[in-house]
Amino acid sequence: MKLTLKKNAYGKNAINLSKIIRHPTYHEFRQISVNVSLEGDFDTAHTIGDNAKILPTDTQKNTIYALAKEHFTDSIETFGLYVANHFINNNPPVSQVTISIIEHPWTRMAFDGELHHHAYVGGASEKRTTTITQTADSVTVTSGLKDLLILKTTDSGFEGYSKDQYTTLKETPDRIFATQCEATWTYTAQHPDYTALFTKIRETLLKTFAHHKSLSVQQTLLAMGEAVLNENAEVSEITLKLPNKHHILFNLEQFGMENKNEIFIATDEPYGYITGTVSRE
Numbered sequence: 001m002k003l004t005l006k007k008n009a010y011g012k013n014a015i016n017l018s019k020i021i022r023h024p025t026y027h028e029f030r031q032i033s034v035n036v037s038l039e040g041d042f043d044t045a046h047t048i049g050d051n052a053k054i055l056p057t058d059t060q061k062n063t064i065y066a067l068a069k070e071h072f073t074d075s076i077e078t079f080g081l082y083v084a085n086h087f088i089n090n091n092p093p094v095s096q097v098t099i100s101i102i103e104h105p106w107t108r109m110a111f112d113g114e115l116h117h118h119a120y121v122g123g124a125s126e127k128r129t130t131t132i133t134q135t136a137d138s139v140t141v142t143s144g145l146k147d148l149l150i151l152k153t154t155d156s157g158f159e160g161y162s163k164d165q166y167t168t169l170k171e172t173p174d175r176i177f178a179t180q181c182e183a184t185w186t187y188t189a190q191h192p193d194y195t196a197l198f199t200k201i202r203e204t205l206l207k208t209f210a211h212h213k214s215l216s217v218q219q220t221l222l223a224m225g226e227a228v229l230n231e232n233a234e235v236s237e238i239t240l241k242l243p244n245k246h247h248i249l250f251n252l253e254q255f256g257m258e259n260k261n262e263i264f265i266a267t268d269e270p271y272g273y274i275t276g277t278v279s280r281e
């Protein structure tokens with residue numbers, strides 16, 4: 001039987017980089033994690049161990065640090081586009097480059113309403129993300145956010161669902177809705193203002209989550225996606241991933257007490273996993 005090498009790719013993951021951008025009146029601190037993945041004419045490396053066409057992943061890593069000096073000055077999308085372009089233009093065997101970047105936010109400390117010049121608070125779970133995929137004749141940019149923890153204490157219920165002999169879940173018109181939101185979106189236009197749009201989309205996601213009278217996670221997911229597309233002509237499609245981080249009512253009756261939707265078992269696992277993509281027709 002003849003065996004063939006099918007789709008293959010190689011690159012460097014988790015290239016962790018931080019940068020101080022010194023503005024006249026304050027320092028900006030940025031921290032990103034970059035993945036590089038190259039596809040192309042690399043068969044002979046696999047078949048006969050000929051590395052002539054291989055740009056070492058160590059070089060790929062060095063390239064990210066070197067290019068960041070001049071070209072990581074704005075959004076992660078703009079930097080990712082520059083880097084993808086560099087790899088495809090300088091390496092003939094490469095037919096497709098994928099650059100994924102996660103940005104860890106650091107925000108300047110504030111005292112008496114004044115932002116500090118060079119001290120920051122980090123550690124928030126939420127991250128901004130982008131993936132750039134570039135070939136000789138096409139480039140796609142996907143932007144997003146992940147690990148955005150959001151919760152509401154009411155305006156969420158789950159009733160009227162299908163039941164069988166294994167159903168134990170009680171219907172409720174009022175429950176906690178907690179999720180770790182992941183969103184990724186693509187654009188209708190080339191070179192939009194990535195950062196302004198990110199801020200606007202994030203705001204729309206939060207506002208819709210907060211205001212929606214939720215009959216299910218599924219219904220809120222669609223409402224959030226629709227709101228983003230309705231309010232942003234520059235967005236062509238959005239995918240949302242909303243794990244349902246259950247807070248389960250604890251049985252206080254066993255102690256002769258009534259639980260008026262106040263005490264819960266906060267669970268991480270198992271969790272419901274609701275995903276969906278909303279697109280323009």
Ligand SMILES: O=c1[nH]c(=O)c2[nH]c(=O)[nH]c2[nH]1
Pocket residue numbers: 158169215216217218244272
């Ligand atoms: O909003 C929800 N959607 C479900 O599909 C589901 N399933 C479940 O057990 N709880 C919930 N909640």
